[in-house]
Amino acid sequence: MSLTRTLPMDPYLVANADSVLADARQGDAAALEKLFRAFESPVYTLARRICRTAEDAEDVLQETFFEVCRSIPRYRGEGSLWGWVRSIAASKALMRLRRNKYRDTDELDDGVFASRREDTALRMDLEAALERLSETSRAVVWLHDVEGYTHEEIAGMMGKTVSFSKSQLARAHVRLRHWLGEGVSA
Amino acid sequence: MSHLTMETLLALREPGVEPGDVAAREHLAHCAACRTELERLDQRAARLRALPPLRPSRNLWPAVHARQQIESRRRFRARWTGVAGFLAAASVALALVWGDVARPDAASAAAEIAAARERSQVLESALNQYNPDVRMIDGRTARVSRELEDRIADLDQQLQDAQLRRARQAEDEQQQQVLELWRERVGLLNALVDVHVTRASNVGL
Numbered sequence: 001m002s003l004t005r006t007l008p009m010d011p012y013l014v015a016n017a018d019s020v021l022a023d024a025r026q027g028d029a030a031a032l033e034k035l036f037r038a039f040e041s042p043v044y045t046l047a048r049r050i051c052r053t054a055e056d057a058e059d060v061l062q063e064t065f066f067e068v069c070r071s072i073p074r075y076r077g078e079g080s081l082w083g084w085v086r087s088i089a090a091s092k093a094l095m096r097l098r099r100n101k102y103r104d105t106d107e108l109d110d111g112v113f114a115s116r117r118e119d120t121a122l123r124m125d126l127e128a129a130l131e132r133l134s135e136t137s138r139a140v141v142w143l144h145d146v147e148g149y150t151h152e153e154i155a156g157m158m159g160k161t162v163s164f165s166k167s168q169l170a171r172a173h174v175r176l177r178h179w180l181g182e183g184v185s186a
Numbered sequence: 187m188s189h190l191t192m193e194t195l196l197a198l199r200e201p202g203v204e205p206g207d208v209a210a211r212e213h214l215a216h217c218a219a220c221r222t223e224l225e226r227l228d229q230r231a232a233r234l235r236a237l238p239p240l241r242p243s244r245n246l247w248p249a250v251h252a253r254q255q256i257e258s259r260r261r262f263r264a265r266w267t268g269v270a271g272f273l274a275a276a277s278v279a280l281a282l283v284w285g286d287v288a289r290p291d292a293a294s295a296a297a298e299i300a301a302a303r304e305r306s307q308v309l310e311s312a313l314n315q316y317n318p319d320v321r322m323i324d325g326r327t328a329r330v331s332r333e334l335e336d337r338i339a340d341l342d343q344q345l346q347d348a349q350l351r352r353a354r355q356a357e358d359e360q361q362q363q364v365l366e367l368w369r370e371r372v373g374l375l376n377a378l379v380d381v382h383v384t385r386a387s388n389v390g391l
Binding site for chain 2: 027029032033036037040041042044045048049054057058061062065066069070126127130141142145146151166167169170171173174176177180182
């Protein structure tokens with residue numbers, strides 16, 4: 001079982017990676033657009049899962065590719081291209097969280113979720129439960145469980161301690177388990 | 187009997203062995219409830235990874251590309267302004283030096299260089315007034331414009347080099363070369379103005 005999400009790569013980019021990269025480094029707009037098209041969805045998905053709103057995620061997508069266009073001449077091919085793009089995207093998304101910190105409540109507690117909680121027949125689906133987590137917890141869950149970052153890497157990106165990352169993940173899973181109606185079996 | 191905490195269960199999924207892992211695994215071997223919890227944890231993480239990819243509701247590439255173009259123009263302009271200032275000063279210096287030895291041909295070349303320099307300034311001013319940074323342009327125009335800007339940047343570099351080579355070259359030859367470079371610069375700036383300003387007036391921008 002894979003412990004990180006696999007990224008289906010654009011076949012054209014896979015077959016022509018070297019020439020697309022060479023052209024992109026020269027600032028060729030068509031090559032840069034090919035990179036954008038190849039990574040648009042995974043970057044947006046990462047951003048959307050971390051940020052609260054679709055607008056924030058779209059901003060993160062734009063900021064990420066603006067940075068990719070600017071920095072691609074300095075990309076030397078160490079590690080995978082997706083790994084490089086993803087680290088930029090994660091950093092931009094976390095920057096956006098810090099900027100919106102005043103909105104980062106423990107978790108959403110509005111009427112919609114309250115009414116659903118009382119109705120055991122209407123158990124939250126995974127996406128709704130994920131959405132309900134605080135922004136910080138959701139970011140840690142996504143970066144660790146889906147993107148495969150280690151606690152050390154997450155702590156570094158968030159400017160927090162490894163213990164913080166671990167406790168956020170544990171707390172988030174306790175809540176997800178509860179909201180998903182999985183209960184405690186013992 | 188107390189069960190494993192979520193933190194402990196999560197730690198068991200991490201690579202490597204942490205203090206306490208051995209005891210936790212021993213507990214796990216004998217506790218069906220904790221094994222179920224660990225299995226649920228794995229399933230939850232797998233379900234998260236299996237969530238469908240998302241796409242933005244609109245095409246954001248044009249906005250990224252436009253912003254990138256503005257940025258590269260700004261960088262180009264910043265470099266260009268500095269170089270243009272240097273070249274203007276260098277031309278004045280050249281004219282003064284050559285003025286001292288004023289032969290008829292040299293005097294006429296120096297006057298031509300001064301005129302080309304003035305023409306360059308007029309064209310640059312026209313471009314700045316047009317302010318292409320805030321206008322949307324089509325891909326072809328952007329390509330042509332970028333090529334012209336690159337060639338002007340290249341010329342500016344050659345003009346700088348020519349100024350630095352001054353001491354090692356015969357004055358006539360040097361002056362003629364500088365004049366040619368200035369003429370070419372004026373020609374390219376004319377083309378750049380045509381690309382932006384003429385097109386803009388054609389489409390009523």
